[in-house]
Amino acid sequence: MDFEEHSKRFGEEEIQRWREAMKIVGNISGFVHRENSVDEDMIELVVKSVLAQVSNTPEKVGEYTVGLESRVEDLMNLVELKPSCDDVQILGLYGMGGIGKTTLAKAFYNKIIAEFEHRVFISNVRENSSDQDGLVNLQKSFIKALLRSVPEIEDANGGREKIRTSVHEKKILVVLDDIDNVDQVDALVGEKSWYGEGTVIVITTRDEEILRRLSVNQKYEVNCLTEMQALKLFSYHSLGKEEPTENLMELSKKIVKITGLLPLAIEVFGSHLYDKKEHEWLTELEKLKSTQPGDLQAVLALSFKSLDDEEKTVFLDIACLFLKMEIKKEEVIDVLKGCGFKAEAALNVLRQKSLVKFLADETIWMHDQIRDMGRQIDLKEHHGDLETRGRLWDRGEIMNVLNYKKGSSSIQGIVLDFKKKLARDPSAQDIALRTLHDKPGIRSVFSYLKNKFVKFPAEEKPKSSEITIPVEHFVPMKKLRLLQINHVELEGDLKLLPSELKWIQWRGCPLKDVPPVFLARQLAVLDLADSGIRRVQSLHRKEMDGNLKVVNLRGCHSLEAIPDLSNHKSLEKLILERCMLLVKVPRSVGNLSKLLQLDFSYCSNLTEFLVDVSGLKSLEKLFLSGCSNLSVLPENIGDMPCLKELLLGDTAIKNLPESISRLKKLVKLSLKGCRSIQELPLCIGMLASLEELNLTATALQNLPSSIGKLKNLQKLYLMHCASLSKIPDTINELKSLKKLFINGSAVEELPLNPGSLPSLTDFSAGGCKHLKQVPSSIGGLNSLLDLELDWTPIETLPKEIGDLYFIRKLVLRNCKSLKVLPESIGDMDTLHSLFLEGSNIEKLPESFGKLENLVLLRMNNCKKIKRLPESFGDLKSLHHLFMQESLVVELPESFGKLSKLMTLKMLKKPLFRSCESDSETPSFVEVPNSFSNLMSLEELDARSWGISGKIPDVLGKLSSLKILKLGNNYFHSLPSSLEGLLNLRELSLYDCRELKCLPPVPCNLEQLNLANCFSLESISDLSKLKILHELNLTNCEKVDDIPGLEHLKALERLYMSGCNSKCSSEVKKRLSKASLKMMVNLSLPGNRIPVWLSQGPLRYTTQPNRELRGVILAVVVALEQECKDDYQLPDVVEVQAKILKLDLALYTHTLHLSGVPRTSDDQLHICRYPAMHPMVTMFKDGYTIQVTKREPPVRQGVELKMHGIHLVYEGDDDFKGEESGFTETQFTVSQKLAKFFQHC
Known part of the structure; x- marks a missing residue:
């Protein structure tokens, strides 16, 4: 039966839904099952594909x-990954492009x-470093991967230094993909000596000579x-x-042989032949024979030549322009449609x-060899001349x-993006005004007048554009259709811009109004997001050619109003997200009959x-989420026959109009956070496509029974509906x-009927206090994979729960009645x-x-479980067991x-004894x-x-142990x-x-904690601990x-407060000097600080040609032992x-003063902060910089007796040689510290 026959039974509307579903299915690439296909092979392919997804x-x-x-x-055999490895290893992978x-x-x-713990993967180094700021941007990516923050870097040399301080003795996994210059490696990873032992650096390149020059290990x-x-x-x-298949076997062998057995060539040419007949394979083979065996670019070019003219243009636009932008599929489609494609x-x-x-987030992606082929084609088409290039x-x-002025009529596209500068600190005037507001009074007025005009060098007003x-x-660029000029200022008459422009992206545009000239041309996509635009009056014009399809003004915080847009009959997308000053939507928007979003x-x-x-x-998407002052929707909202997504979250809307039932194509409806919504209209069940x-x-109090009519509903979220008592x-x-x-x-x-909800995979009722x-x-939820019932008062689980044959995750955390x-x-x-965790299960x-x-x-805080069943050992797949603060004291x-x-966490309470005379008899955990x-x-x-x-x-005998915690034992x-x-x-x-002696410990220790071992008298020789850092x-x-x-x-932290x-x-x-240069935190008994440290607040003044590389803080602290410590923290946090x-405090940092001494004697702490x-x-x-006590305090009785601050500049601590012949003023900072300790 065809669609026409079905329409007689089911109606045209239902058949249209079927047609759309078939289109979606048609776009999913699958596997061809021919008559002679083997079922087992097909099943294996599908399984592999699913596992990959x-x-x-x-x-x-x-x-x-x-x-x-x-x-x-092979690579695993080339590198040493054992903890005993004390080397920094560089592994080089080389081979021709497209080989994998x-x-x-x-x-x-x-x-x-x-x-x-730390890892960095930098892709496409060759491509991304080719721009003027390419290496700097890659350095930012490198540091961001390590520190989760983007630093300010002026140039590659500065970035190299920041990388040096970022990696400082850390064990890191680094991959630099596609290197074509030794300088790139030098700028991104620097020197091996910067890294911690065990670091692995992997470099891929097409040029083996680069690896030789880098002296890689393997x-x-x-x-x-x-x-x-x-x-x-x-x-x-x-x-x-x-x-x-048998009839194509020989033909396939000939093809792969000519491709040179290169994976990329095979993938592209194989995809080129997909769904073609055998005689078409023969024709393409003849074309392939005309190439040199193994000539990857020639093989790829055959696929390109098979495209029609429009597909070729799209391919070149992507390869040459869009890849630079990391652009999403939807945006690419907008731009290409704007060009008439x-x-x-x-x-x-x-x-x-x-x-x-297309990647998981829909970002467009292309192999660098395919990208390079596209760019070479663009070059060859215009004989390589810069001024006559197409893109x-x-x-x-x-x-x-x-x-x-080398532009020509050949140029079709330009992408130029000067990245937006990072946000700056509040200005002096802002701070003065804030102080006046927070503390009104005559003294604040005088302070405001004085501070208002204070100038800071870092406060120089930046240019509006780069x-x-x-x-x-x-x-001269008469045929220019695509133009990106982010954070650029255009000088002159904008009417001179080429009339063929179809897309312009000008983010950070310094203009206050949208130039009318943009709208008088053939422009289809206007993207001025994140700009200072205040007015868009030019959008209200009578003489429109009807080309404008997309207007993106996202993040234009100064935009105050939208004019009449009726003349833009072709507009498909209007994006005004985060335009905070907009108060209303002009009625004229309702006249945009072609608007999609x-x-x-x-x-x-x-x-x-x-x-x-x-x-x-035509509207398919209406987004109003976050419009917190919007309380009313149009009564005729149902008159949008094509609407698929309606997002109304966090608005003040009180009810949905009855007409919503007419939104027959609505797929997604969000009312999340609409706290004024108390009921849904009964007609909600008529949203057949939802x-x-x-x-x-x-604030829903009930759900209408008609919700059961939503036959296509796949996801239903009712979380935190505090008034909803019944489903x-x-x-x-x-x-x-x-x-x-x-x-x-x-x-x-839960009104669940046997055999109902056959598709349900995830069900969560966590925190339902009345369930x-x-x-x-x-037990009849046959597809259930994930069941969460945590924080509910359930008393029992039915035996039928064992019928959940596909369950993967069961959460019963804090079920106190279970x-x-x-x-x-x-x-x-x-x-x-x-x-x-936290349940009262008894066994x-x-x-x-x-x-x-x-x-x-996870069984943490299961206070009633005292033993584990003998069958526990049959859990043959168990990797991680958490039984912290349980009563289990005997393991079967x-x-x-x-x-x-791999993981057994079974600590007991208390974690430490509050005083030496604790008489509480501990429960001994018996280990079989x-x-x-x-x-x-x-x-x-195994603490406590x-x-x-x-x-x-x-x-x-536990030879795989990496972390062993034995604290508070006897x-x-x-x-x-x-x-x-x-x-x-x-080892903690x-x-x-009661521990009296520390025997020889493993040589690969990185942390050793012996704090509060009051009876410890001797420590074995630690000289073999080459990587101990704490x-x-x-x-x-x-x-x-x-x-x-x-x-x-490698020691970075040494804590000795309270030692004799x-x-x-000693x-x-x-x-x-060498050890103190490594030291980040040092604590030991002492009542004075180096005299060359500055007392009190220290103001920073930039020194010519000397960059600030570090800050040293020293404090002397004493604790009154009589004061009770309610929190019993292991550190002083005051x-x-x-x-x-x-x-104004722009940044507040609590000094890491680890270890609480048992004495009231003074303790010296030195903290060193790298670049x-x-x-x-x-x-x-x-x-x-100002050092103070915390207000209010966490612990009483902490006295800050003195403190000092020292700034470390470039060159102050770089000399590595012997300094015996130097005067005190010539000493490096670390040498000065060494001299201080030798004489104090």
């Missing part, structure tokens, strides 16, 4: 790869990423695929299967041919053309939307519903994660061990069978002998286990086998008050020396440093 790797690798796993293993270097680098990065040549691998890849892209069709062809791809994308070349370009330089999101002052929407016949309904945080039974009729969230609502029961019972019918889990829970054999059922796929179990013998267990079998265990938190006497020997010695834990990085023995000996009162301290080259004078004297003698501009710390980056000319 649901994977959550940090860097996305291709959707289908061959030969990758073996190559990754980037894919391999991404796969390797994903494989080892878990070994690194080189790896990425070779072509084998013929068998090439055939699999070719078959996938040309036939949708892993092996060619069939945008969707062209992009679909390019995607099918693997010439372009310009390089900033240097663009400025060359403009500055020297650069000025005369408009007349564009005059209308966006007034977060126009917080918008009070009126009095538009006759009946004229908006797929998503968000009613979160509304109608008709919800069971929602056959398409996949996600149902009622978290925090007042719902009292006391889970119906037995929940005491028993049903035996049937063991039947949930697909369960991956189980959350029981785990014996069937618990049947959860053979359980990976994560079967516990050692948890061969995959099988515990030594946990060979995968990486983290063990009550271990007395000696540590069980089994702990010394043992007096440690086993010698501890030294053999070569993977151990962190905090508050182990050592805490606070209150180790009986320790007289720290053997090997002078050999701890003999020990501190340590001070051995604090060398001292703060503030950066002041006038009297990338906010204490340095925010400290500008004319600003002041």
